[in-house]
Amino acid sequence: xxxxxxxxxxxxxxxxxxxxxxxVDVTNAGGAVGFVPPVTAGDVRATADPTFTGIAxxxxxxxxxxxxxxxxxxxxxxxxxxxxxTHWCVLKRVMVHPDTQGxxxxxxxxxxxxxxxxxxxxxxxHVTVRDGLGLDRFxxxxxxxxxGRLPGALRVAPGDDRDEILMWRDLTDGKPAEG
Numbered sequence: 692x693x694x695x696x697x698x699x700x701x702x703x704x705x706x707x708x709x710x711x712x713x714x715v716d717v718t719n720a721g722g723a724v725g726f727v728p729p730v731t732a733g734d735v736r737a738t739a740d741p742t743f744t745g746i747a748x749x750x751x752x753x754x755x756x757x758x759x760x761x762x763x764x765x766x767x768x769x770x771x772x773x774x775x776x777t778h779w780c781v782l783k784r785v786m787v788h789p790d791t792q793g794x795x796x797x798x799x800x801x802x803x804x805x806x807x808x809x810x811x812x813x814x815x816x817h818v819t820v821r822d823g824l825g826l827d828r829f830x831x832x833x834x835x836x837x838x839g840r841l842p843g844a845l846r847v848a849p850g851d852d853r854d855e856i857l858m859w860r861d862l863t864d865g866k867p868a869e870g
Contacts, residue, residue: 694756694764694796696803702747709762710743710755711735713786720789723821727847742767742784754807756787756800763788764800768807779815780808801833805862814863821845822854835860 700706714735718726725738745751746767756764769781782804787797808816818835820826822845827837835858843852 692758692794694758694799694803696800697755697757698807699746699752700755702743702753706762707739707743708732710765711739713762713765713788714739714784716788717786721824722786722789723824723826724784724786745769752807752811754800754804756796756803758791758796763791764796766800766804768804768811778813779817780811780813782816782818785818797829798833801830802867805833805860805867809862814861816860816862818858818860820856820858821847822856827856827858830858830860833860834864834866 711732714724714726715730715732717724718730718735719728721728726734742751746753750770750772752768752770754766754768755762764787766785767783769783771777771780782801785797785800787800804816816835818830820830822840831837837856838859839857841855841857844855845853847853
C-alpha cells in the first residue's frame with residue numbers, strides 16, 4: 692500500500708495524541724527518536740508539546756504518512772532559525788510505525804521530504820542518527836553522506852554512550868533519492 696502524505700495538517704488534540712502514540716510505539720520498539728525504551732505517552736508529551744508549538748506557530752513543518760486512514764509515518768522539517776542557514780533544514784523525529792517496517796514506508800517518507808525540501812527552496816537536508824542501530828546504512832542508501840560524528844554524545848544507558856552521526860543530503864545534485 693502506498694503512503695498518502697499530508698503536509699502541515701491542523702494539529703487537533705486527536706492528531707497530537709496519534710503522533711504521541713506513534714512516537715511511543717516507535718521508541719518502545721527500539722527506534723531512535725529522542726528516547727530510550729520504555730516510555731509512556733506522558734514521557735513523550737513533555738517533548739512533543741513544545742515540538743507541536745514550533746509546528747503550529749511556525750516555522751517548523753510536519754509531514755505525515757498515512758496507510759489508508761492510519762497514521763504510520765511522520766517527520767518534522769525544522770527551520771534552523773538562523774539567517775545564514777536558510778538554504779537547508781534539519782529532519783527530526785523520523786518515525787515509521789514498527790508493525791509497518793519493511794514495506795518501504797521509511798524510504799517513501801524520506802523521498803517525500805526530499806521533494807518538499809526542493810519545493811521549499813532548500814539545497815540540503817540534515818539528519819542526525821544514533822550509532823549502533825544501522826540507521827546510517829539506511830540513510831546512505833538514500834543518498835545521504837556522513838559529514839561527522841559526535842563521539843559518545845548520546846548516553847542511552849550508564850556505560851552505553853553512542854556516537855551521534857551527522858548525515859547530509861545535497862538536493863542540488865538533481866538526483867532523487869533511490870531507496
